[in-house]
Amino acid sequence: GAGVSQSPSNKVTEKGKDVELRCDPISGHTALYWYRQSLGQGLEFLIYFQGNSAPDKSGLPSDRFSAERTGGSVSTLTIQRTQQEDSAVYLCASSIQRGGIDEQFFGPGTRLTVL
Amino acid sequence: AQSVAQPEDQVNVAEGNPLTVKCTYSVSGNPYLFWYVQYPNRGLQFLLKYITGDNLVKGSYGFEAEFNKSQTSFHLKKPSALVSDSALYFCAVRDITRDDKIIFGKGTRLHILP
Numbered sequence: 001g002a003g004v005s006q007s008p009s010n011k012v013t014e015k016g017k018d019v020e021l022r023c024d025p026i027s028g029h030t031a032l033y034w035y036r037q038s039l040g041q042g043l044e045f046l047i048y049f050q051g052n053s054a055p056d057k058s059g060l061p062s063d064r065f066s067a068e069r070t071g072g073s074v075s076t077l078t079i080q081r082t083q084q085e086d087s088a089v090y091l092c093a094s095s096i097q098r099g100g101i102d103e104q105f106f107g108p109g110t111r112l113t114v115l
Numbered sequence: 116a117q118s119v120a121q122p123e124d125q126v127n128v129a130e131g132n133p134l135t136v137k138c139t140y141s142v143s144g145n146p147y148l149f150w151y152v153q154y155p156n157r158g159l160q161f162l163l164k165y166i167t168g169d170n171l172v173k174g175s176y177g178f179e180a181e182f183n184k185s186q187t188s189f190h191l192k193k194p195s196a197l198v199s200d201s202a203l204y205f206c207a208v209r210d211i212t213r214d215d216k217i218i219f220g221k222g223t224r225l226h227i228l229p
Binding site for chain 2: 033043101
């Protein structure tokens with residue numbers, strides 16, 4: 001596709017359930033980022049994949065959060081045992097990552113609501 | 116550790132007036148600096164970036180930003196605001212020396228008053 005896509009666009013779940021959020025980056029982009037956007041909190045970095053390097057997981061808020069990137073392309077963010085404070089918009093972005101000078105292209109996000 | 120601050124949660128400007136959205140940063144090495152915009156019900160879009168060279172960077176939609184190393188700032192500016200500029204603006208920094216991830220500020224909501 002022409003841009004970064006994310007699915008689902010909206011997800012409503014019950015507290016305690018697991019959810020998976022998917023990101024399809026732009027073809028050829030080696031860098032992939034996950035962010036969380038909450039009201040009044042701006043953009044919170046979660047995790048960063050760059051090529052075949054070990055991902056930077058320093059932003060994951062707890063061990064309930066995990067992410068993987070298969071084949072250097074599609075990424076899945078998994079939240080286990082969801083809590084109400086996990087409710088937010090989860091954004092994925094990709095970039096070509098030529099020495100870090102390239103801008104990121106963002107997907108439309110997945111709005112997660114935990115009841 | 117690198118960080119970026121946007122000291123204003125909200126900025127109100129009358130249409131036709133110049134606008135400034137402030138951003139300051141902290142890195143141990145040399146910064147790459149970015150501005151992104153999020154229009155209502157739309158995804159984040161890249162506006163402009165500073166990598167090296169001229170301190171005044173021009174970007175999309177008539178925006179520009181000035182890199183000031185001594186003040187560690189990268190304020191976003193536009194000479195004449197439009198109502199359509201109303202959006203959420205994010206400043207971001209990457210420490211190229213550390214080959215680190217990009218860090219975003221909390222965002223500034225810009226309201227252009229007709």
